[in-house]
């Protein structure tokens with residue numbers, strides 16, 4: 001039954017959940033070859049007109065793709081908008097026209113040169129935001145060049161490739177992806193990119209399994225190769241054996257059936273098996289995800305990462321623009337609460353419309369509240385927008401990366417100034433609870449003092465683990481050391497819960513740990529009553545909560561204090577609840593499992 005040639009595995013980032021099996025279509029987006037030609041003076045103006053014609057045609061083509069986008073992919077309209085804007089970009093268009101007029105060179109040559117120069121500018125900036133822009137300008141430039149060359153077609157599948165296809169590309173523009181048509185593409189694989197790259201966002205919005213950052217996928221995969229794309233684990237199997245393909249198909253089907261079945265619990269309240277209610281909320285990054293959160297049964301938004309409003313643009317969003325966005329989310333969720341986190345920019349987050357210095361160690365640099373307290377005008381504009389949005393529902397404001405009580409006080413005084421500014425404008429706003437993210441060891445140590453001066457805590461374990469265990473959260477070489485059940489982390493969480501209890505303020509947890517099935521009994525046992533997870537993880541966590549007894553979780557945690565290593569804690573938890581969750585673990589849902597993963601998955 002087995003295939004004679006051994007299968008190969010490529011590892012990347014799990015960018016969108018699900019498992020798909022299909023034939024590879026390797027997109028060889030070869031660059032348009034450009035003929036270089038000097039012009040005679042009478043040829044110059046017709047050449048400028050030819051360039052403008054090609055730009056117009058590229059614009060029409062993009063608008064057409066935009067029209068065809070499915071409603072659930074509407075977020076990507078914004079990315080296409082960015083490409084459309086680039087077609088009007090002064091740097092791109094005027095410099096190309098100037099080169100034609102002043103240097104007497106043909107449109108293709110002038111355009112390619114301008115694109116290369118813009119890319120060099122972006123290269124010098126050397127950060128993620130500009131790298132994304134660098135590829136955007138390339139995509140747009142190549143699109144216009146294809147029109148100039150008279151071959152404007154989008155990626156087209158080879159004639160001999162039938163059935164559903166897996167798109168394999170070095171990097172994809174969202175426009176390319178959309179143009180392929182949703183029915184034919186069943187999964188994506190890209191050489192580069194991270195789970196936050198545009199292609200990954202697009203895959204998630206279209207509910208297509210995707211693995212990104214898979215290294216040299218385009219070099220080692222041939223057109224027509226059979227692929228298994230495991231978007232749950234970030235693995236691509238090339239030329240799988242019959243057994244591997246059949247197992248993967250089965251696993252993919254089970255994942256879909258399971259996800260569907262779990263969603264049927266959306267209208268049930270989240271509570272443990274012995275009846276303890278848990279506030280189960282959603283983390284969102286895009287405004288459209290509020291509706292997804294509702295659809296998956298979230299009881300409010302526990303974390304809105306507002307920094308995503310600051311990417312893909314040159315200027316920070318205005319107060320009014322932010323007010324519109326925040327109030328839309330708040331109205332969608334009302335009467336459920338929405339926690340708006342002030343921008344957490346810097347560190348490993350996208351750099352932005354704000355000018356950030358180049359830092360040797362950005363994770364320990366000008367990030368989040370530190371940046372906000374340097375850019376006070378921008379911070380206050382955001383706070384005003386948040387306060388205004390609070391008129392439409394239950395809003396909480398949360399400050400990220402607080403390390404000292406002084407920072408909390410300064411943030412509060414900025415909030416008061418923002419309120420005064422609105423008052424002078426004749427705008428009265430309601431009182432809004434001000435809370436903080438607890439995500440630095442310093443905040444854990446002084447949690448007692450912080451709790452005395454704020455309305456709530458939300459623990460950010462992604463950063464707390466990074467800073468407490470000294471593990472860069474973006475570094476794949478040490479990722480396996482980041483174990484959420486490390487005794488050091490349990491002690492930190494316990495200290496925060498204790499401080500919150502004594503000050504009688506709620507303590508939530510919104511890091512990825514809240515969606516780890518095997519961490520769930522520990523979090524309950526420690527005393528967390530409020531969790532916030534990705535919208536699509538809500539049904540699974542709700543189901544898991546219902547299978548746990550709060551009392552048993554408390555007893556479990558009592559037994560953990562004597563254990564000295566993460567492995568011992570993991571074993572103890574696994575013994576206690578592993579069997580209870582075996583079907584959920586097998587589905588591979590929202591539990592991040594790496595190859596070096598802590599917990600063994602049951603055989604599929």
Ligand code: PEP
Nearest residue numbers: 439460461462463510511
């Ligand atoms: C965290 O650090 O756990 C968190 C939720 O914030 P972010 O992932 O946005 O840094």
Ligand code: MG
Nearest residue numbers: 439460462463
């Ligand atoms: Mg954080």
